Amino acid sequence: MAHKVFILNIRKYLVTQxxxxxxxxxxxxxxxxxxxxxxLPLEAVKIDQTLNSMITKFSARTMNKxxxxxxxxxxxxxxTHFIEExxxxxxxxxxYKTYETMVQAAKQKKEGRIQSGEEAQKPVAPISVxxxxxxxxxSPKAKPKQPAPKAGKKQE
Numbered sequence: 001m002a003h004k005v006f007i008l009n010i011r012k013y014l015v016t017q018x019x020x021x022x023x024x025x026x027x028x029x030x031x032x033x034x035x036x037x038x039x040l041p042l043e044a045v046k047i048d049q050t051l052n053s054m055i056t057k058f059s060a061r062t063m064n065k066x067x068x069x070x071x072x073x074x075x076x077x078x079x080t081h082f083i084e085e086x087x088x089x090x091x092x093x094x095x096y097k098t099y100e101t102m103v104q105a106a107k108q109k110k111e112g113r114i115q116s117g118e119e120a121q122k123p124v125a126p127i128s129v130x131x132x133x134x135x136x137x138x139s140p141k142a143k144p145k146q147p148a149p150k151a152g153k154k155q156e
Contacts, residue, residue: 044075
């Protein structure tokens with residue numbers, strides 16, 4: 001099974017087409033180009049359903065470049081949308097060499113939080129009655145707050 005990635009610029013072709021026919025022409029153009037590049041007949045090129053809906057919904061309007069993933073097997077080509085792996089920000093890349101090490105570090109950090117959380121849930125000794133009454137007597141009574149006067153009215 002051959003696996004290839006193609007980037008098609010459909011803008012050059014779709015600009016010359018009328019707006020009402022761009023959707024169908026875009027799909028036809030993609031099939032023709034891939035058949036040309038893979039040297040297969042037009043009937044042997046199949047477009048995945050998700051790629052087809054993406055072309056008809058977005059690409060025919062925006063006319064951006066398409067990045068296609070082509071799997072060639074037994075004289076047939078199946079086209080799918082190429083999805084790149086998640087790229088890391090440069091600051092994260094410096095700290096972690098790969099995405100897998102970043103994920104492992106996050107799991108270890110999460111497990112550490114769970115363990116420390118279990119320690120925090122240890123039973124606490126109840127407060128005796130004498131200690132509770134001593135706390136109440138030591139704290140002064142709070143005076144109720146009076147509402148602040150409003151700024152537009154005169155006070156008497």
